[in-house]
Each structure stands twice: as C-alpha cells, then as structure tokens.
Amino acid sequence: MSEAIVVPQRARWAVTAYFTITGAALGTWTARIPAIKQDLGLDDWQVTLALFAVAAGSVLAMQAVGHLVDRFGSARVLGPAGLVMSASLLLPGFATDLPVLLIGLLAFGAGHGTVDVAMNTHAMQVQRSYGQPIVSTFHAMFSVGGLLGAGVGALAAHASIGVGTHFALVAAALAAVSLLARRELLPREIPVQSSTSPQRRGISPGIVFLGVLAFFCSVGEGSMADWSPLYLHDVLETTPAVAAIGYAVFSAMMAVFRFLGDFLVARLGPVALVRCCGAIAGTGLGIGLLLHHPVAAIIGFALFGIGLSCIIPQVFNAAGNRDPSRSGRDLAQVSTLGYGGLLAGPVVIGMISSWTDLSIGLAVPAALALLVALSAPAVRPR
Template sequence: MTTDPAHARRGFPVSTTVQRRPQANHPEPPRRQRITISIYFVIAGAVMAVWGTRLPSVQARLHAGPGALSLGLLGAAAGMLVGLHIGGRLVDRIGPHRLVLPAALTLAATLALLGLPTTVTAFIAACTAFGAAHGLLDVAMNVAAARTQVAYGRPILQSIHATYSIGALLGAGAASLSAAAGIPSGRMFLGTAAVLAALLVLAPALDPLPCAPPALATGRGTARPRAVIIALGFLALCSLLGEGAAGDWSAIHLHTVLHASTALSATAYALYSGAMAICRLTGDKISTRIGPVAHVRAGGLLAAASLGVGLLIPHPAAALIGWTLFGAGLAGVVPAAVTAASTARPHRAGRDIAAISTTGYVGMVAGPAAIGAIATATNLTAALALPAVLALGVAVAATAVRPRKTTETPA
C-alpha cells in the first residue's frame, strides 16, 4: 500500500486512494462490487419513482382527500426516520453487506403492499412500513458504496449516486406507461416488486468490505468528529431542501409567476434532475482533479448564483436555466458528505451516515413547507430565495468534506 501525495494535496482521503487492488481476502473484484451496489441504487430510485408517479391513482382508488394523503406521506417520512436510525446501528453491528439485500427485498415487498389498502388507516400503515424499509436500505447501501469506493481506490460515489437518478427515470417512465395503458396501480406495484425482487436475487452478493481507516489529515489540526458530522448534516439539509424546492415549487413558479404553459413548467424539475444525474456521472473525475472541498464550494456558488439570477430575471427561459444549473451545482454535495462521514468515524459510519441522511430528509420534507409559508407572507419569488441562500451556505461550509485525522478508537 502506498500513499498518493497528489490526491492528499487535493483533499481526497488518502485511505481511499491507497488500495489499488482488492485484498486477497476479498475475492470479489471491486468492479463487480461497484456494479452490485449500483443495482441497489437503481432499484431504490425505481421504487420511489413508481410510487410517486402512481400516487394520484392510489389517492383516487382510496377516495382520499389531501388530508388523508398527507397523513400517509407523513407516515412514510416518520417510517424513514425510524429506518435510518435502526439501520445505522445495524450496519455498524453486522455490516452493510448483511443488511442491504433484506432491506431491498423488504422495500420491494412494501411497494407491493401499497397496492392493497382499501382504507385510509391501512394506507397509512403501509406507507409507514414502506418508509422504514427505504430508510434501512438508504443507510445500508450508502455505507456499502462508501466502503466500495475505498476498495476501488478512487472517487466513484457520485457516479453510484447517479444510478439512483437513472433508476428513477426508468421507474417513472414505466409507471407513466402503465398509467396510460390503464393498468391499476396495485397491479403495477406488484409487478414492479416481482421484477425487482428477481433482479435482487440474481445480483451478485456484496463482499464484507472493512471499514475505512481514519483519513489522514490534510487540513489544519484535528477536527472534533461530532462537529464534523453536524456540519455534514447541514450540507445535506441545504442540498435536499433545494431538491424538495425544485420538485414542489419550480413548476408552480414558472406557471403562476412567469405565466409559462403547464407543459413548459413541468420541464423545470426534469431539467434539474437531468443536470444532477449528468454531473454525478462526471463528478468523480472533477473531485479527483480539484479535491472535494473545491468541488463542493464551486457547486454551491454555481447553485446560488444560477437560481438567484433565474429568480431575478422574470422570464421562463431564465428560470429554466436557473433550475438546471441549480441541479448541476448541488449534484456533488450529498455524495461528498457521505464520503466524509464514512471516514470521520469509520467504526460508526452507519450511524453517522444515518444522522446526516436524517437531517437532509428533514430539509427535503420541511423545506417546501417553509417556502410555502414565506410565500404566503411575501411572494413565491422571494420565498425561493431560501434555497439559493442555503446553496451559498453550502459554499461556506464546504470545508466539512475535507478529510481529517481523528483520534477515535473502535467502539
């Protein structure tokens, strides 16, 4: 094992650059390991997209109003937080390779269950189980991806996260086609679950890769791990609040404020998501070249400036460009935060990644509501300055992703 001074100077953890080949006790090649964990990300993205795309038909089948639907979504959010908490502890105890397959199979099973409820109470219960399974899978596959990155010997986490977006696009497309063909949502959920379960069973098993050792310091002094995790949680919150704002408010902003057509307004989130996926596919090379701190800082500045200008110029084209570059700027934030969390306290990486994921998802859920409240008191354009300001906060807090030496001992 050798160090790579160039990588160390750029701020990428030395521990992630020293292992160029799998060790003898890891028969699975890192490339196959990467493909396997990417399958899990694709499946997670596809499941969430199928569920979200067919949600209106579920609401119609239950004859549920907005209030009942909100309770179901709240149950899913609560279940996710519980799943993240439990999953973080389980991953640290038994390893992600033992949790990721049962968590993914459970997620597929709960998707099938979502097509069965005929009452609102059963719907809320199914949503809660679905959210819990997603939380378990989220933390397990992120820790597995971080360990795979270490074994791979260079940054790959952004491209792995990009496969989630690819899965979401595939799932949304399949769900839209099923809706156009008049296939009931319950049947669609069951069919999707069966296909994904078969894919999971056929996929190669994950290797029990070890924790990464604490990253060697490349900055000043020794950081307090708890403070680092809090800062990484802030980065995740800013990024996922921006994603929630794009998903819930971008089309409304174009349609109601800029008077764009419904069809044109709907492209805003698609452009945001597409830009994020493309930049994650290319982001690993950028992070390797300039370092994670510079990458996240530049992304935060791009996101803040592009959305700010897009809001200031009252024209649909400016808004669409703004939302597109906003997605491009935020693309690398969460993968960089997960990488840093996996090396800050390696032997409790599951709990730390669960903590920053929890903070991030709170931002995704609460952020759009906060924007709505601000818009009620002022106007929507002013309210959408919130994600732009928080993107600027990403640039300020970017040093949190710098690898730092810790003094922890295994728990």
C-alpha cells in the same frame, strides 16, 4: 490475484443495482399516487398523511439501522433490507382503505430508509477498495432509477393496469435484482481503530455540521420539485407545458452531472468541487430569479441542478469516511437531516411566499447554496 481485482468490480455493480432499485421503488410509488388517491377516494389531507407515513417510516428506520450496520456489516443488512423494501410495495398496492395504506407506506418507508443507509455505507467500503472516487455515480443511478420507476408507472397508468398488479410485478423484479446483487457484495470490513483516538460516542459536531449541509441541499431539491412549476406558471405566467420544463431541466442536469462527479472530484478535490458547485447553484438560481423571465428562470433552475448534483455525494462521502467504525450511524444521522430538508423545504418556501412572494421564497435555497459553498472545507478528507 485476479479474484482480488474482480470482487471489487462485482461489488461496484451490486451497489449500483441497489441504488437503482431504491430509486425505482420510490419512483414507482410516486407515479401511482393519483391512481391510489382515486381508487381509495382520498382527499388532499389524506394524501398528505400518506406522504408523511413514508417519511416517518424512513426516519424511524434510519435511527435504528446505523447501529445494525456498524455491528453486523452493511452487506448483511443490505440484502434482507432490499427484499423487505421490494415486498413492502404490495401493501400499498393492494390497500383497500386508508389505514391499510398507511401501514403499508410506513413499512415501505422503513425499508427504503434501511436500504438507503446500508447501501451508502457499503458504497464507502467499495470506494475504499477501489482507492478512487466512485460514489457520485451511485447517486446518479438513484436518479436514473427514479426516472425508470416513474416512466414505467406512467406507462402502466396509460395502459390502465391496476395499481396492485403494477406494484406486484415491480416488487418481483426489484426482489430478483436484490437477490442477485447481494451475492456480489463485499464481505464485512473490519475497521482499523486508531491507537491515538478513543472510540467516539454520540454524535460529533462534525457529523451534525455535515447533516446541516445535507439539510440545506435537500431544502433546495424539495423546493424545486414543488415550487418551480408554480413559479413559472403563476409568477411568470407561462403555460402549463412550459411550467413543467423547469423541474424537468433541474432533474436532468442533476442526473447528468452526477455521472461527471467522480471525474470532477478526482481532478479538483472534494473541497474545491463543493465550493464551485455551491457557487454555481446559488448564483445561477439567484440571477435567474432576479431577471424575472421564463428563459432566465429555466436556465437558473438548470444551473441549480448542476450545482446541487455533486454536493450531497461528497457530504455523504465525508460522513461515511470520518470514522469507519461507525459509518452506519454517522450516515444515518446525515441522511435523517437530509430527509428533513426534503420535507421542510417546500413548507418553509410556502410560508415565506405567503408572507412576501414566491420569488423571495425561492431565493432561500439560493442563499443556502452559497452558505454550502462557504462551508466546503467540512468535506475535506480526514
């Protein structure tokens, strides 16, 4: 009896570890982009190509891994994927030219995308074993991992540690954590098929709609990373130090409120939580832009982070539990659309800003957040 209680607890810590190392791996790569650019003598276009390689690897892997997860179980996929993701840091770390860097980043993106789908699917399984909301905390630990990876990267750069040495040490640490965590994952869950509903084939409209909601949220998240500092510096004419505060506040609020997300969804339910969060994000950012003042803008970015924090976990939760027999494929589709929002968001904002101004461009994520609030019933448990 005691073992039945302990196993889900250990599995929860194991999934937490995977979310953390996945964020840390991405933060490690991001922190050393300037050093890699300098070491290889890359121009801005080549750096953009490198970033695209990571995204392409992730999206391509997500299209295949969903079927593997549903066929073999998330635990059997997650263990090897964690090791592949860790080892794939070595190629970009020791790359001597652009082609090797691109191959390494394609592999890194593929490993990252595979782990992303598998760990989110396993998170659904662990949550079902608990019988209470715990998914939001996993996503919070992804943010913590990203901050940890970026922080260690900044220290490595400050200490003039070479990218190859830095990436090798991080890869070894991440692989070690992955090996320890895989032993505590839950065994494969055999979904109970409904006798009244035929097995679903293809992508259902409900999953597509959840993917669109993930896309809307990711547009906002990507836009904050690229455009909030420029809005404060160029439009509101703040100093570079003040301009950096906007995205820092947004990220911090998102991480903090993701830790509160499980408590909030247990009290309010997913529909009410997503509706409130979308309203806070949309109105907070919109009012901050309308007031056209640095303090108002920073507060608006903070409210936008608070609002977005709990939406994506609930969207993933709805997708992963819609049909347990194909959680991997459903989460893969939603993740792919969400990743598309991260890529497309900054570009769309830039295009709109070039036609009008940046204030109008940043109003788009605010409007999309309000649309998410109106679409909150889509995350209602089936």
